[in-house]
Amino acid sequence: MTMADRNAATRVALIGNSLPRRCGIATFTTDLHQALASSGAADAVILAMTDCGRTYDYPPAVALEIHENSLEDYVAAADYLNRGGFDVVSLQHEFGIFGGEAGGDITALLARLEMPVVTTLHTVLAEPTGAQRRVLDRIIDLSARLVVMAEKGRELLRTVYRVPADKIDVIPHGIPDFDFVDPAPAKAKLGFSDRTVILTFGLLSPNKGIEVMIDAMPAILESRPDAVYVVLGATHPNLVREQGERYRESLMQRARELGVEDHVVFRDQFVDRDTLLDFIAMCDVYVTPYLNEAQMTSGTLAYSFGLGKAVVSTPYWHASELLADGRGMLVPFGDSGATGDAIAQLLTDHPRREAMRKRAYSSSRSMMWGNTAKRYLTVFNAARRSNSLKRPSFTDAAGLSSANLTLPPIRLGHLHTMCDDIGLIQHAVHSVPDRHHGYCVDDNARALLVACALNRGEERLSETMTARFAAFIQHAWNPDTRHFRNFMSYDRRWLEDRGSEDSHGRTLWALGEASASDPSPSRRRWAASLFIAALPTVECFGSPRAWAFTLLGLDPYCAAHPGDPIAERHRTLLADRLMALLAEAETGEWAWFEDGLAYDNARLPQALIATGDARGSAAQLQAGLRSLRWLVGIQTSPQGRFRPVGSATFGEKRRPPLAFDQQPLEATATISACLAAWRAEGDRAWTLEAQRAFAWFLGENDLSIPLVDPETGSCRDGLHPDRANENRGGESVVSYLLSLAEMRQLARASGERTKPELRALRA
Incomplete structure (x- = not known):
C-alpha cells in the first residue's frame, strides 16, 4: 500500500487474540486482518490479547500487546489508539479472553476511546450471569455497532439485551477462497x-x-x-x-x-x-x-x-x-x-x-473473506458517520448534564394565546389562533396532562387555566351515551354525540393523572369520579391506542386509589388485550402490535411498561420494553438523529416507516415511553433516547430546523420534506410543553436512585 493509499484507507485497529496464539478467536482476528489489508481499502493493525503467563512471537501485524490481567495495559492501549489517528476500533469479544470479572477490564479501554467501536460478539448468551450481563451491557453501550454471525445472535441481542435493530449487523463467518475439489x-x-x-x-x-x-x-x-x-x-x-x-x-x-x-x-x-x-x-x-x-x-x-x-x-x-x-x-x-x-x-x-x-x-x-471484509468496511464507515453525534458525557444520574443539550426555560405565552374562556383552540395560522376549527376534547385533555406535569415542577399552570381544561372535559361528557364528545365548533356547538375511541381513552388518561396529581383536592375527587364513570365504556372499544391511553390513566389512578376492583379489572383486561395483539402480530423483524404504524406509536409500549412495572408483571414489562426498543431503532436515522414515524407511513403494511411528515406528537410519545422504561429499569440508556427525541424539537432533525420558539413556548406543527410547517397549533404546543416538563423533571434528578425512588419521580 502506497503512502497515498494509506492516507485514503480506513485506519482500523482490531482488538482480539492473534496467531500464533492457538484459539478460534486468534484465527478469526488474523484472517479478518488479512482480508481487510488485502482489500486495499483499510490500513489495519492488531492489538493482541495475551493470556496470563504466556508469551508469543507475534507477527508485524500486531502493533501492541495487552496482557489480559494488566489494567495498565488497557489504559495504555486506549492512549495508543487515540494518538494513532485510527478511524474505528473492531473489538473481537469472547468471554474468557479479557481480564477482570466476566472480562470487564476491556471496558476501561473502550470508555477512553475517541473513535467509534464496532464489536463482533462471538458468543451471545441467552442466560448470562449477573456479571456477564453487566459487562456486556456496558460493551453494548460503548459500541457504535454490533456484529454477530448468525440471525440467532440478532434475535438474542434484541430480546435479551434490548439492542435496537438498526445497531446490529449480521455478517457470516468468513471462509477462504478455495476451489471445489475431489477429495x-x-x-x-x-x-x-x-x-x-x-x-x-x-x-x-x-x-x-x-x-x-x-x-x-x-x-x-x-x-x-x-x-x-x-x-x-x-x-x-x-x-x-x-x-x-x-x-x-x-x-x-x-x-x-x-x-x-x-x-x-x-x-x-x-x-x-x-x-x-x-x-x-x-x-x-x-x-x-x-x-x-x-x-x-x-x-x-x-x-x-x-x-x-x-x-x-x-x-x-x-x-x-x-x-x-x-x-x-x-x-x-x-x-x-x-x-x-x-x-x-x-x-x-x-x-x-x-x-x-x-x-x-x-x-x-x-x-469468502474478501466479501466479508467489504461488509465489515461498510459497517465501519457507518460507525464513522454516526460518530459525529458523540455520546453525551453524563455528569449526573439522569444523564442530562450534556453540553449537547440545553433545556429551554418553560414559557407559557403561546399556550395562553391559543386559549380562550372555553379552552384550548385546535389550530393556528402561523401563531394566530384559527377559530374556524374550534376545539376538541383531545387537545384539552392533553392540556390537562401538561397542567399535571407542570404541577410537579418549578413552574405551575394557573388555577384558572387548569380549571378551564377540566371544565371542557366535564362538558364533553355525554351521560346519555356514556361517551365523551370530541369536536366543538367555535360557537360552542358539539358536532357529534360521541367522539372517537382514541379521544375517549386520552380523556381517561388525563382524568387518571388529575385524580392523582392535581393540586386541588376537590378537582382530584372530580377527576376520580368521572374517570370511574367513563371507564366501563372502554370494554367495547377495538382501538389499541384507546386501550393504551386508558392504561396510562389507570396507572396513576390505581396508585392513588389502591384496591379499586373496577379499575383493576379493566387494567387486567386492557393489558391482556395489548399482549395478545403483540403476540399475534410480532415476528423476528416486526416487534409491533399491528401490521402498520400510525400516530402516537410509543404510547402502546409505554402502557405495557407502566402497567407491567406497577403490577410486577415481568411478561408485560418485557413486552413493552421489547417493542419500544424496536420502535426506537426504526425511529433513528442513519445519521443517528431521532426520526419520528412520518404521517405518510399511515396505512402502509409491515414496511419501514417513511420520513415525512414528522409531527411533535411522536417525539412526545417517544420521550414519555423512554422515561417510563428508565423508571422501570433504571437503565440510563433510555434517558439518552429521550434526550435524542427531545433534541428533535431543538433542531437535531432531518432538516436541522428548530421547531420551537423558546421565548414564547410555541412549536411548529411538524416537518415537511423541504420545510417546517409554520402553523403552531394547540396539539403542537401542548406536546412540546409536556416533553419539556418531563425532561426538566428528569434533569433535576440526581444521585443513584432505586426503582421505587424512580417511580416516585412521577408523583
Missing part, C-alpha cells in the same frame, strides 16, 4: 488413499462431543468398513494447563474399548492454514457433534461448509441456520445412533453426498 488428491497427499474419511477439527475439549462420534463408529463401519474418523487439533491450552492430556487419553481408551482404535486417528497438532485446507479437502463427511445449542458461531463449520463438504452436525445455533434447506444434515444432541445413521447414509449414497456438497459450496460464495 482424492488431498487423501493421497496426507496418506489416506483408499479410505473414506470423516473429519472433525478444532481445539479438543469435552464440549465438542467427540465421544458421541466415537460411539457411532461401529455402526458406520458396518456400512463402510474402510471409514476412518480423523480428529485434527491440539488439546485446548486451558485444558492442558488444568489436567494435561487426560481428556485425549480417555477418548483413545474409549476407541480401544469399542474395538475401533484402527478407525479413529488423532492428530495432536495445531496446523497452519494451508495444511488445514488440505485436511478439509480430503474428507468425505465433516462432522460437528457439539453437545450444547448455545454455540453462536463455529469457524470449523464455516470453513468446511465453504469448501463444499457434506456436513453432519448437532443443531446448535450456527449449524441450524447454515445447514438449513438441505445444505447439511442435523442430528439430535448426544445421539450416537442418529449420528452414525446420518453419516452412513451419506457415505453410501454418492449422488446425495455430491448434491449436498454442491449446495453448500454454491451458497457459501458470499462468505
